[in-house]
Amino acid sequence: MADFYRYQENTMLNSSIEDEPYGQLALIHLGKLLQLQVLKSAAGYYLGTVDVDGDPVSRESVEYFPTSDAAAAALISGQWRQLSYL
Numbered sequence: 319m320a321d322f323y324r325y326q327e328n329t330m331l332n333s334s335i336e337d338e339p340y341g342q343l344a345l346i347h348l349g350k351l352l353q354l355q356v357l358k359s360a361a362g363y364y365l366g367t368v369d370v371d372g373d374p375v376s377r378e379s380v381e382y383f384p385t386s387d388a389a390a391a392a393l394i395s396g397q398w399r400q401l402s403y404l
Contacts, residue, residue, distance in 0.1 A: 338353050338354075339353065339354040339393060340352060340353055340354060340367075341353075341354055341366065341367035341375070341376045341378045342378065342400060343376045343377075343378055343400075343401060343403070344367045344375050344376040344378075347376075348375065348376070350367070350369070350375060352367035352368065352369070352375055352376075353367065354366070354367060354378060354393060355367070355368065355393075356386050356389040356390050356393065357374060357377075358386070359377075359382075361382045362382035362383055362384060363382065363383040363384070363385060363386050363388065363389040364377050364378075364379045364381065364382050364383065364389065365377075365378050365379035365389060365392070365393055365398055366378050366379070377401060378400060378401055379392070379398045379399065379400070379401065380398070380399040380400070380401050381398055381399060
């Protein structure tokens with residue numbers, strides 16, 4: 319039974335990596351696999367990650383977007399640039 323759960327966990331992890339956009343900087347620099355989402359700062363909306371408490375972990379997009387809809391559209395379409403540093 320333990321092997322079944324281990325398989326499920328590995329499958330879920332691989333599915334997340336392949337199917338869901340995740341924060342490359344959060345993974346590379348902090349070792350955290352976190353899903354990308356639209357976040358807001360004083361500069362505008364951006365693509366980034368948050369921890370389980372909802373606190374920002376990484377800003378992943380070079381761009382700031384004027385609206386959350388514009389940021390979401392960029393995330394869905396892939397029309398955004400990845401930051402190369404934290």
